[in-house]
Amino acid sequence: MSKGRLEAFSDGVLAIIITIMVLELTVPHEPTIEALLGLWPVFISYVLSFVYVGIYWNNHHHLFQAVKVVDGRVLWANLHLLFWLSLFPFATAWMGENHFAAVPVAVYGFAALMAAVAYYLLVRALIRCQPEGTVLRRAIGSDTKGKISPLVYAAAIPIALLPIPYAPLVSFAMFVAVALIWVVPDVRIERTLRA
Amino acid sequence: MSKGRLEAFSDGVLAIIITIMVLELTVPHEPTIEALLGLWPVFISYVLSFVYVGIYWNNHHHLFQAVKVVDGRVLWANLHLLFWLSLFPFATAWMGENHFAAVPVAVYGFAALMAAVAYYLLVRALIRCQPEGTVLRRAIGSDTKGKISPLVYAAAIPIALLPIPYAPLVSFAMFVAVALIWVVPDVRIERTLRA
Amino acid sequence: MSKGRLEAFSDGVLAIIITIMVLELTVPHEPTIEALLGLWPVFISYVLSFVYVGIYWNNHHHLFQAVKVVDGRVLWANLHLLFWLSLFPFATAWMGENHFAAVPVAVYGFAALMAAVAYYLLVRALIRCQPEGTVLRRAIGSDTKGKISPLVYAAAIPIALLPIPYAPLVSFAMFVAVALIWVVPDVRIERTLRA
Amino acid sequence: MSKGRLEAFSDGVLAIIITIMVLELTVPHEPTIEALLGLWPVFISYVLSFVYVGIYWNNHHHLFQAVKVVDGRVLWANLHLLFWLSLFPFATAWMGENHFAAVPVAVYGFAALMAAVAYYLLVRALIRCQPEGTVLRRAIGSDTKGKISPLVYAAAIPIALLPIPYAPLVSFAMFVAVALIWVVPDVRIERTLRA
16 A cells, blocks of 8 residues: 555644644734733744654655555544544643643643654554554664653653642743754664665 | 545535534523523534534545545535535534424434435445555445444434334434544554555 | 646645635524524535636646746736636635625626636647647637636626616526536547547 | 645735735725725835735745745745745734824834845745755846845835834835836846746
8 A cells, every 4th residue: 555645644644733723713802012911821822733743744754754554444533633632722722721730731731642642552563553664663773762751741741730829831931842852854764764 | 536626525515514503503692591591402413513624534534544545526425525524514403403303303314314325325435436456345344334324324314203202312313423423533544555 | 837736736736715705604603503504695605616726727727738848928917817806706705795786796707707818828839839849739628618608707797787687697697507507517629638 | 845835825825915915905894085094004005015915825826837846944934934924914904094103113123134035035935955966056147126125125114113203204215116126027037037
């Protein structure tokens, strides 16, 4: 089974997710700087989620460069990933509109965690169906970032719920830190393909 | 006539349908667990419909792997399928927001039934325009699941409307059962293509 | 300049237009048959516009089958067509929510007229930039339907505004009639390509 | 790394941006000409932004015609461009609904400025990763329009905020002027490729 339509469908879903998030930036009624500045928590949340979905698109792109074939299990593993990513617009808006309150930040962390787990399962499903000798396994290598990220998300959930002032902001800072270590593109595969 | 643009357009419409359904998950105003849990019927409906549209995408993908050419009749049979699928966001939201009340569940079953009928008509239109000796006819085989599914939907509609407590939940359970027998991917075509 | 990305972008925009129209089908609050039936004018308008956008997609698909190259003028002629089609969700919702009142029906006719004109201009721009001896000119032929449709839309606009009961419904019936003569797919090009 | 998926993803995002802007054209409740005419500032803003996104799509299309390979830096430069363009629906609606008030017009200018800067950075990133002797550098040439446009946007921001009647309309006229000099398609690359 060829990978072309899976890539096209994933591109479509990711493009829609990344774009409809902006619909949560409700247009203020007054034409003032104050009205605009009142949107900052929603805007910051939007920027974070835009970068997150961008990271997933980049990694998905790199990953499938090294993929030759897909099977039914991969199709569902991919839809499973898209499902959790489709909850990002909801989690982003809830977190932003409530100015990083504890529960919405924890829920955002949960969505991020589940997406990371789904990505891991997609990688396993892909490795399983490639013919022997493909570059995919070598290309992925030790995948340190892929192992650290879900741990950070898992830690951020209880931290957000701690009865301590600003605890959810610590969790938010952890999300930002994960984004930063990923924006450096996933050069592992690129390097292996080139070698 | 080549099948490329038909696949691309269908991927686009299915990607949008599967993604805009999440817009019906209205962001609650309070940042509490209770507010989140209040969304469970809408969320469960969303999960079901996400899986349904995913099934259609997977089956569409498998089906067109075995297709060589399309004609005008196929284009319209495909648009007819997309039309009924485009009503899923509406039916999903109405069912979820009304906590699986009788009429919305019956309407959901009607949309599912019409989509199944439209898929059947698409398969017929495709078989009709393929040159002799293509794998499509053999690949589809007896299509037991494709025949059972619309029967289940057709039965679920009157069941939902029975004046018995929890009757609509029985219909909903029937929808879930159909989803489960389909998530096992449509390996029939895959197997024939491989043979 | 290759036509691939122009087709992909047009497919994307048409897929979004055809799908977001369903968002205007507002989910009713009550789970009753009456609440559902109250949506009939919006639903009928949605069906008509779904078919219209489907016709444009089909014709666009057929047209570009016979096209070899595109130039800058074609890119803008294509965007011009997409602009008028992008107003269909607005015109559809306004017409449906006002139960086919005079002004919204006239505005719908205006949008349909402008889209037809834009399609005609796109065809001219395409013919102009094809190398000699391509099948496009022969394929399009006399294009009777393409000439009748805008005339019908142009006539439907003043008819909708006549101070006579049910006059807008006559215009609506004219829109339906045009849709019907087009659903028979644009076989002219198909035939020429085959010959 | 091939450019195909980057083009497909960008097409998807641009198609969604250009189409969801029309959702800001809120359907009026009354079926009257007056209600329709009351939408003119939102409509005019929509037309301007439709043309702007169309220009970016055309230029993106031309630019990538001359591109052979992309790298991780290009992926992020492209996402950066899409980010600023994704704010156009917000800026457009805010400007239109407030009848071209000072602050929203200035914010629109800021979004336009940042998108122009992001496009410039994307061009730099592309030139950097092309192999020697590609047509890209020659194709881009002196890029006078690409240098003038951000200057005009940068000037339009303080002008909109001047405490003078109609100052924001002068800025708006500057946006329209930039659009007009770009609609003439980006023939520079086309010409070089042909030569």
